[in-house]
Amino acid sequence: xxxxxxxxxxxxxxxxxxxxxxxxxxxxALSVDYGAKHNACELPFAAWHCEALSIPHEVVSLxxxxxxxxxxxxxxxxxxxxxxxxEESMKQTVVPFRNAIMLSIATGFAESLxxxxxVIAAHAGDHAIYPDCRESFMSAMGNAMELGTYxxxxxxxxxxDMTKTDIVKRAAAQQVRLDKTWSCxxxxxxxCGTCGTCVERREAFLCAGVQxxxxxxxxxxxxxxxxx
Amino acid sequence: xxxxxxxxxxxxxxxxxxxxxxxxxxxxALSVDYGAKHNACELPFAAWHCEALSIPHEVVSLxxxxxxxxxxxxxxxxxxxxxxxxEESMKQTVVPFRNAIMLSIATGFAESLxxxxxVIAAHAGDHAIYPDCRESFMSAMGNAMELGTYxxxxxxxxxxDMTKTDIVKRAAAQQVRLDKTWSCxxxxxxxCGTCGTCVERREAFLCAGVQxxxxxxxxxxxxxxxxx
Numbered sequence: 006x007x008x009x010x011x012x013x014x015x016x017x018x019x020x021x022x023x024x025x026x027x028x029x030x031x032x033x034a035l036s037v038d039y040g041a042k043h044n045a046c047e048l049p050f051a052a053w054h055c056e057a058l059s060i061p062h063e064v065v066s067l068x069x070x071x072x073x074x075x076x077x078x079x080x081x082x083x084x085x086x087x088x089x090x091x092e093e094s095m096k097q098t099v100v101p102f103r104n105a106i107m108l109s110i111a112t113g114f115a116e117s118l119x120x121x122x123x124v125i126a127a128h129a130g131d132h133a134i135y136p137d138c139r140e141s142f143m144s145a146m147g148n149a150m151e152l153g154t155y156x157x158x159x160x161x162x163x164x165x166d167m168t169k170t171d172i173v174k175r176a177a178a179q180q181v182r183l184d185k186t187w188s189c190x191x192x193x194x195x196x197c198g199t200c201g202t203c204v205e206r207r208e209a210f211l212c213a214g215v216q217x218x219x220x221x222x223x224x225x226x227x228x229x230x231x232x233x
Numbered sequence: 234x235x236x237x238x239x240x241x242x243x244x245x246x247x248x249x250x251x252x253x254x255x256x257x258x259x260x261x262a263l264s265v266d267y268g269a270k271h272n273a274c275e276l277p278f279a280a281w282h283c284e285a286l287s288i289p290h291e292v293v294s295l296x297x298x299x300x301x302x303x304x305x306x307x308x309x310x311x312x313x314x315x316x317x318x319x320e321e322s323m324k325q326t327v328v329p330f331r332n333a334i335m336l337s338i339a340t341g342f343a344e345s346l347x348x349x350x351x352v353i354a355a356h357a358g359d360h361a362i363y364p365d366c367r368e369s370f371m372s373a374m375g376n377a378m379e380l381g382t383y384x385x386x387x388x389x390x391x392x393x394d395m396t397k398t399d400i401v402k403r404a405a406a407q408q409v410r411l412d413k414t415w416s417c418x419x420x421x422x423x424x425c426g427t428c429g430t431c432v433e434r435r436e437a438f439l440c441a442g443v444q445x446x447x448x449x450x451x452x453x454x455x456x457x458x459x460x461x
Contacts, residue, residue: 065297069338073291075345101344105337105381109330110297116329117303137381145376152373153333153365 007120008161009111010034012055012062014047016186016206017126019054020176021163025124026058027179032118036064037107039100040071041078042085042192050185057182065110076100078190085190087199089228095134095201098190104137108146108160116154123150128164128172130205140165169209177215184218198223235348236389237339238262240283240290242275244414244434245354247282248404249391253352254286255407260346264292265335267328268299269306270313270420278413285410293338304328306418313418315427317456323362323429326418332365336374336388344382351378356392356400358433368393397437405443412446426451 010025012018012034025031036051038044048064055062071079078085078098085098104127111123131138137146140162147160164172176183188206189196197203198221208227210217238253240246240262253259264279266272276292283290299307306313306326313326332355339351359366365374368390375388392400404411416434417424425431426449436455438445 063297063301065295065301067293067295067338069291069293070341073293073342073345099383100341101383102337102341102378102381102386105377106334106341109333109337110295113298113328113330113334114301117301136383139380142377142381145373145380148373149333149370149377150330152367153330153370155327155329155364158330 006030006122007032007118008122008124009115009118009120010060010124011107011111011126012036012051014049014051014054014187015126016176016183016188016209017128017164017169017172019050019183019186020172020179020181021124021126022054022058022060023179023181024163024175025161026060029122031058031060032120033061033063033114035107035111035114036062037110038064038066039103039106040068040080041100041190042080043187043190046189046192047187050187053185054182063114067106070100070106074101085200088201089204089230098201099135102137104135104142105146108150112150112154112158115158116156119156120158121156122159122161124161124163126164126172127162128167128169130169169205170212173209173213173215177213193222195220195222197221199225204228234258234350235260235346236350236352237343237346237348238288238352239335239339239354240264240279242277242279242282242415243354244404244411244416245356245392245397245400247278247411247414248400248407248409249352249354250282250286250288251407251409252391252403253389254288257350259286259288260348261289261291261342263335263339263342264290265338266292266294267331267334268296268308269328269418270308271415271418274417274420275415278415281413282410291342295334298328298334302329313428316429317432317458326429327363330365332363332370333374336378340378340382340386343386344384347384348386349384350387350389352389352391354392354400355390356395356397358397397433398440401437401441401443405441421450423448423450425449427453432456
């Protein structure tokens, strides 16, 4: 089955790329630069893995998102807050309907390449904050993709019921180079270790019992998870 | 209700803009330049109507579509064919998943503006060729939009069960300046009168019994509709 993989250069989508490559014919990986503070940090890692796997890599830019959309994740937004990923303040980093925008572009691209599916690495840990990471959204979007294309392009979401800890375990089992991935929402030269997504990353390695190969600016004790 | 209207500068979306403006609070009209041969012809008309109605107008560009997608509608594609809009050859002008891409961007923009809905002017005449103009797609996409946003942004599709003839009648009733709209897929200085979308436009005025104010390069007798 020919598929297009949405690839940010973070650990989830990089792991999804390796799993798709083992299972399917990955005709292209697609990265989207939507003006986030950390896009410039992620994209070189996305390119690195595509080169390692000899997979064609396309990057598309959406400069208008930074101009028209409101989010602290964007270069036009305020500072990214520290703290646990699931906390209320992290909602400020949501880029509205980002996954739908990326999936729609990937689907049109997939139809042009005669691919039958699009892979996205959204996982269960994203559900609390991001409405467009939940299975209810994915199910509706998958229907829209199948009904809106001649080829009935499928939405493949292998990690939708998994935690980030599960993903670290799967990556470790396949010896995916997670040191060559980026999570930190703040951007910069080194991942901060304290923003929501760095905390989530550190916690995932810890819970998976896998050595974390990442260099962080600071590694204070992890905050407790907020009660559900 | 605050809404964002997708506005190409064609007669359908221009009419939808006037109707939305009479009914709702149109906080912005959004035009998408996706590299079609006729985008440069449509966009000045989109801007003209927004200025006439004092509605903020945003244009976003997706230059990668022309590079990565295959369609005769794009500047990278072959010549746009002549003939009836519903004929097989017109399928070559489909830009894969275009409506989903535009709706997704408009939805993220709407959420940033605290708008509750996005208006698209897709109509029944589009159904034969475009999978992403059909109600089945719109229903799924509307679900994805509601589930994927905090504000549960609604997909408003006022013309989905109407013909283009119906739209001409509605525009005429409101004295919408349809001379200030563009349909022709070929681009150029004057609408050709013979491509699928020009034939559809001419037929709609004829069937509506409304004087066609458009200047065409040629106005040969309209081809017969292919049998259903």
